[in-house]
């Protein structure tokens with residue numbers, strides 16, 4: 001790892017051997033047990049982070065509540081200015097942060113940089129948004145009355161994020177929440193705590209340079225029990241959670257139990273439909289990047305390829321060819337396409353999924369397996385596999401966070417492919433490869449894909465920040481990042497003002513005293 005200057009990146013990002021894991025900005029503390037972060041790249045220990053106890057959390061919430069009073073009163077464009085400065089700092093630190101993401105999480109350095117680019121992009125988006133938090137005006141039915149709506153910040157936003165996008169998903173939430181006037185408490189994944197510390201260091205410097213109080217950006221660390229501090233807390237009106245459907249159901253029920261709001265971005269089971277006149281070259285690039293990029297650990301990873309029978313053999317051959325060229329190894333080495341899975345538990349899940357597929361009658365087309373020996377000592381490197389299966393197989397119905405691509409077949413009309421693609425519990429991302437306008441439009445129509453994202457001639461992963469990101473069914477229904485996703489971070493207030501000396505009642509009701 002020394003070859004890739006990890007130590008230098010850690011220094012630039014202010015990460016020490018032992019770090020406090022709780023912060024309200026520049027003030028760091030944390031009295032819980034220590035969490036060790038090890039790299040899936042080489043299995044080496046990187047650094048320790050202290051977890052947050054309930055007492056630590058209480059201190060954080062107190063500071064956040066106080067800070068909210070200052071922050072909400074700052075005009076939104078001035079809050080945007082802070083986010084602009086944060087984006088500038090990210091531009092300066094793009095390389096070390098991209099490197100840390102790659103080393104701590106295991107995705108390729110290119111994808112690590114891409115993730116920081118998403119952060120920069122959402123900051124730019126949020127800066128513009130800070131002058132566009134528009135409400136509507138309505139015409140009142142009463143004379144001399146004015147009616148309009150305005151958006152106010154909610155207060156404390158809790159953010160629970162996953163290991164697979166250890167920095168970008170936080171920024172989608174927090175950049176919007178900040179311009180909206182909210183303050184944030186972030187619990188990063190316990191698998192990537194150093195990415196959290198690095199981000200908090202960056203924003204803390206910006207806040208300090210602007211003489212802003214502690215509490216606007218806070219971080220807590222630990223496992224799901226620390227996340228529960230947020231989901232159970234009445235003082236946290238919105239909890240945004242990214243992760244598994246299992247986790248999301250628990251968070252949703254807990255938050256709903258106190259009538260709070262939750263924003264959920266959970267599992268996907270994303271498919272690409274390959275129609276008879278699909279462009280085969282584009283299909284292969286889209287499918288392979290979608291299936292093996294981030295080692296199949298994106299919510300938007302391509303898990304199923306639904307291929308028309310007339311194309312099946314051709315697609316199969318092209319895929320086997322492409323998989324034969326994949327280089328697996330250290331993700332910081334830019335010659336490699338596929339890095340490690342996050343940990344050995346993930347490797348076990350991958351192995352179990354392949355075993356179960358075989359038990360259900362699948363045919364392994366491209367053999368998987370765990371890599372051993374030189375360069376693979378972390379035990380987290382696996383071979384991307386392609387499995388010929390049926391959509392109704394139990395294992396195909398599940399999201400396995402690993403590079404396993406299920407090859408499915410359809411006959412006849414595109415409707416049959418759309419039915420298969422919709423016939424899973426999840427509803428995040430979907431795509432169709434076609435040059436046929438009728439098929440494309442049907443896929444996008446009311447009777448088409450039931451997912452939050454539906455693409456034509458693009459794969460399922462790699463969404464831009466400008467659109468609303470999220471999905472339906474077991475994906476949780478939340479929308480983050482672009483479009484009008486900001487509205488979930490604010491409360492809407494309807495205002496009616498009477499500028500006459502009369503008090504007419506709505507609906508023409510008479511009430512004489």
Ligand code: UN1
Pocket residue numbers: 118164165169242297298299300460461462463464
């Ligand atoms: C995720 O996997 O949680 O669309 C987010 C994409 C990325 C974000 C994925 N922009 O693949």
